[in-house]
Amino acid sequence: MxxxxxxxxxxxxxxxxxxxxxxxxxxxxxxxxxxxxxxxxxxxxxxxxxxxxxxxxxxxxxxxxxxxxxxxxxxxxxxxxxxxxxxxxxxxxxxxxxxxxxxxxxxxxxxxxxxxxxxxxxxxxxxxxxxxxxxxxxxxxxxxxxxxxxxxxxxxxxxxxxxxxxxxxxxxxxxxxxxxxxxxxxxxxxxxxxxxxPSFLRAAGAPAPDQAPHGSSTRAIAALFRNGMTRSTVALWITSFMGLVLVYGLNTWLPQIMRQAGYALGAALTLLLILNVGAVIGLLIAGMVADRIGVRPSVIAWFALSALFLALLSIKLPGIGVYVSVLLAGIFVFSSQVLVYAYTSRAYPPTGRATALGAVAGVGRIGAICGPLLGGWFLTLGIAYPWGFFAFAIVAAIGAVAVAVVRSPHMRAVADADLGTTEAPRAH
Known part of the structure; x- marks a missing residue:
């Protein structure tokens, strides 16, 4: 290059x-x-x-x-x-x-x-x-x-x-x-x-890929909190935490929760497979939707729909209904977290982008630890079905509210430069 x-x-x-x-x-x-x-x-x-x-x-x-x-x-x-x-x-x-x-x-x-x-x-x-x-x-x-x-x-x-x-x-x-x-x-x-x-090289002041850029970890960390980004940074941390509570909690305990609801083991394991099939479908759909209507409204919508379909899982549906509900939950739950990463990567300037993504992913990993603990607690109490699904639905709703308060001056500035206007970008 x-x-x-x-x-x-x-x-x-x-x-x-x-x-x-x-x-x-x-x-x-x-x-x-x-x-x-x-x-x-x-x-x-x-x-x-x-x-x-x-x-x-x-x-x-x-x-x-x-x-x-x-x-x-x-x-x-x-x-x-x-x-x-x-x-x-x-x-x-x-x-x-x-x-x-x-x-x-x-x-x-x-x-x-x-x-x-x-x-x-x-x-x-x-x-x-x-x-x-x-x-x-x-x-x-x-x-x-x-x-x-x-x-x-x-x-x-x-x-x-x-x-x-x-x-x-x-x-x-x-x-x-x-x-x-x-x-x-x-x-x-x-x-x-x-x-x-190239964005990193430009931000670091290196004119060519074979030249070593001069970065600063202090500058990268400061990018998370300066220029009005403190509220957005904390909100994205909360959203990522909630997202991985859902991902790891459901992957760990969905079969056992469904068994508590009266489903046979084979059916419960099949539901876990369907949940992850929905995840792949959701990833393919979410990216196209985010590019069309903007990342921020997509993240909010995906977490809100996750809350809806997780709450619906508390109802024991007849026949194929439960499989459709689990598929829809998988479509929105897993890709919600990925959209958080996509939003984070666009909300910060190159000087702090990887730091921001690392912090969001790191805080999310704490949610990954808490998710199985939450599901296990409800199972221990014997109320995982239906209250476990209500709890996960509340987690998703909190994620939607948290990302709704995010404001990114960087995304607005980039859109203004691209469009030559002061109109707020749709991704913001």
């Missing part, structure tokens, strides 16, 4: 390399979502380890804590050293420590490696979204983000299938080896073909 002004070359690089490479990085996030659940049954069966459900839950939580810290810290580092370097470092670190998980002699060492792997993986999402947003055409930025996030669900599905095929022959350790293998191909391709974002 040449200088940052060669937009045609930048677009070619985006089409040919950036999306596939970033998509693969996000696929690793989907792998991590499912892999511990896949290996937990054989770990519990291994008497030499003496693992209990409580210890297993602790190891799972430690991994999420690592991802929370990684999202925040690598997000800040990304705004200093650049998107390209940060993403390569994040993928390399995750893959190395995932490989080391396969050599763990006990649960405590496994927890340590899961924590360290989480530090790396936590940085993949904010860095990849920042890079995709800055290299995508403006009118397709929403679709670019939602397309990128399909890798998350593809990775989750592939990991579940791999568990069925790999564990009987190679044991649980084989799953972590497989999780590390993509880096053998992915990292060299990133080193050779992944470009730096």
């Amino acid at each position: 040449g200088g940052v002004e060669r937009s045609g070359t930048d677009r070619t690089a985006y089409t040919a390399w950036v999306m596939p490479l970033c998509w693969m990085a996000i696929l690793l996030d989907g792998f991590d979502l499912v892999v511990f659940g896949v290996v937990l049954p054989p770990l519990l069966d291994d008497k030499a380890w003496g693992l209990t459900p409580a210890t297993g839950s602790l190891v799972a939580t430690i991994g999420l804590v690592g991802m929370t810290i990684g999202a925040i810290t690598i997000g800040m580092i990304t705004d200093v050293i650049g998107r390209r370097k940060a993403l390569i470092i994040a993928v390399s670190a995750f893959s190395l420590f995932t490989l080391l998980c396969s050599f763990s002699p006990n649960a405590w060492v496994l927890g340590l490696f899961r924590f360290l792997a989480g530090l790396g993986l936590g940085g993949c999402l904010p860095t990849a979204i920042a890079l995709i947003t800055e290299l995508a055409h403006k009118e397709r930025a929403g679709r670019a983000t939602t397309t990128l996030m399909t890798g998350y669900h593809v990775g989750a599905v592939l990991t579940a299938l791999l568990g069925i095929l790999v564990i009987p022959g190679f044991g649980w350790r084989g799953m972590f080896v497989i999780g590390a293998l993509p880096a053998v191909v992915l990292v060299p391709l990133m080193l050779k073909y992944l470009p730096e974002s």
